Structures are given as C-alpha cells and as structure tokens.
Amino acid sequence: xxxxxxxxxxxxxxxxxxxxxSPLREKTVPVHRYSSWYFLGGLxxxxxxxxxxxxxxxxxxxxxxxxxxxxxxQNITNRVQFGWLIRSLHSWSANLMVFxxxxxxxxxxxxxxxxxxxxxxxxSGVVLLFLVLGFGFSGYLLPWNTxxxxxxxxxxxVAGQLPVLGHAMMVFMRGGEDVSGATLTRFxxxxxxxLPALTIGMVLAHLMLVQKFGTSVPVSVENEWEEHPExxxxxxxxxxxxxxxxxxxxxxxxxxxxxxxxxPWELGVKADPFSPAPPGIKPEWYFLAQFQTLKxxxxxxxxxxxxxxxxxxxxxxxxxxxxxxxIEVLAGTRRIRWVKVGIIFVMVYLxxxxxxxxxxx
Amino acid sequence: xxxxxxxxxxxxxxxxSVASLLYPVLRYLVPPPEAGMSANEALAAxxxxxKPNSGKTFRFGSxxxxxxxxxxxxxxxxxxxxxxxxxxxxxxPETSQIWCACHxxxxxxxxxxxSGPPPRALDTYEVNVRxxxxxxxxxxxx
Numbered sequence: 001x002x003x004x005x006x007x008x009x010x011x012x013x014x015x016x017x018x019x020x021x022s023p024l025r026e027k028t029v030p031v032h033r034y035s036s037w038y039f040l041g042g043l044x045x046x047x048x049x050x051x052x053x054x055x056x057x058x059x060x061x062x063x064x065x066x067x068x069x070x071x072x073x074q075n076i077t078n079r080v081q082f083g084w085l086i087r088s089l090h091s092w093s094a095n096l097m098v099f100x101x102x103x104x105x106x107x108x109x110x111x112x113x114x115x116x117x118x119x120x121x122x123x124s125g126v127v128l129l130f131l132v133l134g135f136g137f138s139g140y141l142l143p144w145n146t147x148x149x150x151x152x153x154x155x156x157x158v159a160g161q162l163p164v165l166g167h168a169m170m171v172f173m174r175g176g177e178d179v180s181g182a183t184l185t186r187f188x189x190x191x192x193x194x195l196p197a198l199t200i201g202m203v204l205a206h207l208m209l210v211q212k213f214g215t216s217v218p219v220s221v222e223n224e225w226e227e228h229p230e231x232x233x234x235x236x237x238x239x240x241x242x243x244x245x246x247x248x249x250x251x252x253x254x255x256x257x258x259x260x261x262x263x264p265w266e267l268g269v270k271a272d273p274f275s276p277a278p279p280g281i282k283p284e285w286y287f288l289a290q291f292q293t294l295k296x297x298x299x300x301x302x303x304x305x306x307x308x309x310x311x312x313x314x315x316x317x318x319x320x321x322x323x324x325x326x327i328e329v330l331a332g333t334r335r336i337r338w339v340k341v342g343i344i345f346v347m348v349y350l351x352x353x354x355x356x357x358x359x360x361x
Numbered sequence: 362x363x364x365x366x367x368x369x370x371x372x373x374x375x376x377x378s379v380a381s382l383l384y385p386v387l388r389y390l391v392p393p394p395e396a397g398m399s400a401n402e403a404l405a406a407x408x409x410x411x412k413p414n415s416g417k418t419f420r421f422g423s424x425x426x427x428x429x430x431x432x433x434x435x436x437x438x439x440x441x442x443x444x445x446x447x448x449x450x451x452x453x454p455e456t457s458q459i460w461c462a463c464h465x466x467x468x469x470x471x472x473x474x475x476s477g478p479p480p481r482a483l484d485t486y487e488v489n490v491r492x493x494x495x496x497x498x499x500x501x502x503x
Binding site for chain 2: 276
C-alpha cells in the first residue's frame with residue numbers, strides 16, 4: 001500500500017468518507033440537446049470562488065473609511081505589485097458572476113425546472129441571486145468614487161421610499177440620514193462578513209437540494225423519453241460531467257484574465273458628497289433596467305408618487321418571481337402558456353430597459 | 362415543583378433573557394443623530410466667486426445646497442437634494458434650469474419641479490449678501 005492509499009485509509013477509518021461520498025458517485029446528469037445549460041450553475045459557483053479569493057487578497061490593503069478608502073484602492077491599483085490585476089479580477093468576476101447567475105436563473109425558468117418537487121431549489125436559487133445583487137450593490141460603494149456614491153445614494157433612497165418601514169430601513173442602511181463614512185463602514189461589514197456567510201449557507205442548501213432531487217429535464221425532453229425510453233441518456237457526474245465542468249471553469253478563467261488584463265477596471269474620481277451628480281451617471285448594467293424604469297415613470301400616478309409606485313412594482317415583481325412554481329400550479333395546465341409568456345416578458349423587459357438605459361444620455 | 366412547571370419556567374427564563382439581550386443589539390444598530398444636521402445658516406460663496414448665469418453647490422449643515430447667480434446678477438438658493446431619489450442637482454446655464462443628472466429631473470429657479478420624475482419642489486433658502494460674502498439662510502416656518 002503506497003503512502004497516499006495509507007492516508008486515505010487512515011482518514012476513511014475515522015470519518016467514513018467512502019459512505020459520505022457514495023451518493024455523489026452514483027449521481028448522474030441527463031444528456032440531451034439542452035444539456036449545455038447545466039454548466040451555468042457550476043460556472044456561477046466557480047466565479048463566486050474567484051470572488052472570495054480575490055476579495056480576501058484585496059482586504060490586505062483596503063481601508064474602509066471615507067477618508068482613506070479611495071486612496072487605499074488607488075494604492076492597490078498603482079503601487080501594490082499586481083494589485084491592479086487582483087482588483088480587476090475581482091470586479092470582472094463579480095460582473096461575470098451576476099451574468100451567469102441571471103443566465104442560469106432564466107434557463108431554469110424557461111425549462112420550468114422549478115416544477116414539483118424542486119420548488120425549494122428554485123426559491124434558494126432566487127434568494128442566491130438577490131444575495132449576489134446585494135454583493136454587487138454593497139461592493140460598488142467600497143472604492144468611494146463619484147459613481148459609487150450616487151449609486152448608493154439612489155439605491156438607499158429607493159429603500160427609503162417604501163411605505164411604513166422605508167425611512168427606518170434607509171437610515172439603518174446608511175448609518176444615518178445621509179450617505180457618509182458610516183454607510184461605507186456598514187456596507188463593508190455587509191460585503192465581507194454578513195453576505196458571504198449568508199451566501200455560503202444558501203449555496204450549501206441549494207447544492208444539497210440539487211443533490212437530493214437530481215437534475216431536472218425539460219418537459220419536451222421528458223415527454224420524448226417517456227415515448228421512447230431507449231433515447232434516455234445519462235452521464236455520471238464524477239468524473240464525466242465534473243471534468244467537462246472543469247474545462248468550462250478553465251475557459252471562464254481564461255476569459256476573466258483577458259478582460260482583467262486588457263480592460264482593467266477604472267477607479268474614477270473620488271466621491272465628494274457636496275458636488276453635483278456628473279452628467280451621464282448610470283448604475284452598473286444589472287441595475288440599469290430599474291434605473292431606466294424609474295426615469296420613465298411620471299412624477300405622479302393618480303394619488304401616488306411615481307417613484308413609490310415604481311419601487312412597489314419592483315418589489316411585487318420580485319415576490320411573484322420567487323413564487324413562480326406556485327403561480328404555475330395556481331394557473332393550472334390550461335393557462336400554463338401565460339406563465340411562459342410572463343417569463344419571456346420579464347426577460348425581454350429587463351433586456352430592453354437595460355439597453356435603453358445604456359444608450360440613453 | 363412539578364417537573365413540567367420547572368421546565369416551562371426554565372424555557373421562559375431563557376427566552377426572556379435572550380429577548381432582553383436582543384433589545385440593546387437592535388438599539389445599537391440604529392445610528393445616533395448627527396451633529397450639525399440642522400444648521401440654519403451657511404457661507405455659500407464669496408461675492409467674486411460666481412459669474413452671472415452660473416451656480417455652485419456648497420455644504421449646508423450635512424446636506425448639499427445650490428447657489429445660483431442669474432444673468433441679471435440676482436442670487437437664488439435651493440436645496441441641492443433632488444426630491445426624486447436624493448441625487449445632487451446642479452445649475453444648467455444652457456436652459457437656465459436646475460437639473461438632476463441621475464434621472465433627468467428639471468426644476469425652475471424657484472425650485473419648482475417642471476419636468477421629469479421629481480414629485481415635489483426643492484426647498485428654497487434666503488440669500489443674504491454681507492460685505493464680500495454670500496450667506497444662505499433657512500427660511501423660518503410661518
């Protein structure tokens with residue numbers, strides 16, 4: 001018995017890993033014409049790993065205070081060896097992670113993979129997307145530049161517009177009435193401690209649910225396999241699917257490095273709370289649809305302020321999206337087409353508003 | 362004392378003590394009021410600082426405010442916090458309006474919202490020129 005086998009046996013005698021890992025060995029992944037969409041979840045997880053690693057590295061030099069944050073990021077970018085690369089990798093992987101999370105969610109929605117018994121998998125996934133957006137929102141302020149300052153001012157003001165608890169929520173998020181150093185400290189704590197803890201817990205729950213219920217198959221493929229059982233194909237998760245997934249991660253890493261090296265993330269101008277918002281200011285692409293909607297909503301609709309109505313609309317939309325598996329059940333098989341139309345409408349609306357927001361001045 | 366009653370007492374005590382710890386934690390999360398929030402007067406600019414048909418933002422208490430010098434030489438001052446979603450507004454000389462770059466909201470020089478999403482007018486302030494300095498004073502409620 002060689003040394004590796006001896007170590008393995010020693011660990012196995014104590015932790016019984018063989019038994020714990022056996023469900024993973026038996027895990028299979030369906031093979032059909034839409035199988036490539038299955039890689040998006042793993043890709044999002046990989047990018048989250050890149051976020052954790054580069055985030056920890058940035059912590060070595062970052063100072064979370066209004067007086068020092070911008071200068072410390074400047075120091076990381078200009079003076080620390082390869083600091084520009086680590087920061088750029090962190091920013092680009094954040095954007096790619098948000099993109100992959102959205103693509104994964106929409107592919108799951110279109111395949112109606114949230115059907116019974118996977119409702120909880122869907123809910124944990126949507127909560128993970130909200131957490132990812134929370135990471136994007138809180139991390140955006142940390143360099144303390146002009147864009148970040150006004151994005152946070154608008155974003156927290158949006159929360160402040162909610163009826164009853166809105167103002168208290170805004171003050172809690174900002175650490176006061178206005179966006180200030182106190183907001184930066186709170187967002188820093190949220191970004192590096194609370195959100196990672198919640199996200200890691202939710203990722204584990206999501207993976208456990210995926211493991212328990214297996215990989216969903218789109219309805220059309222399911223029907224086809226029922227008619228022609230001989231067409232049913234599966235591959236083992238370990239090593240067949242996992243090695244393919246690793247190749248995807250490797251390609252993503254390549255893309256990430258190309259983006260980070262050739263399009264390094266800009267730092268912008270230091271935030272000045274008493275300067276006007278610069279012309280052409282916009283949030284990150286994943287908040288553009290909401291930004292553009294709030295721009296188009298009129299000042300008053302009936303007896304309500306337009307922005308309050310817009311914000312309540314987003315909240316309602318998010319809640320309906322979370323409840324999608326139950327809406328489908330309520331709609332029944334006859335009206336299922338309308339649920340599909342609704343999903344496509346959400347995708348088209350978000351894309352169109354983001355594009356309009358991006359091109360408009 | 363019966364075992365069930367003792368157990369209930371114990372559970373109640375534990376819940377009560379944990380809840381009493383929760384209160385200071387929740388209070389701790391609420392930030393204390395900031396000093397200087399309610400300044401009634403601020404130095405906005407020096408007399409030679411603003412050309413006709415231009416504006417500047419300045420600190421008024423803990424918030425930004427706007428001072429505009431009209432083409433006629435007259436001064437106007439408003440809050441610089443947009444009533445839509447709180448961005449900081451600026452004076453736009455091309456249109457002689459107050460403009461918010463975030464969501465394209467426009468106000469006239471009396472602070473009245475005239476186009477775009479802002480739902481309300483901006484607060485206006487009194488302008489007082491004292492020697493070489495321009496002071497802005499919060500209007501007293503009637």
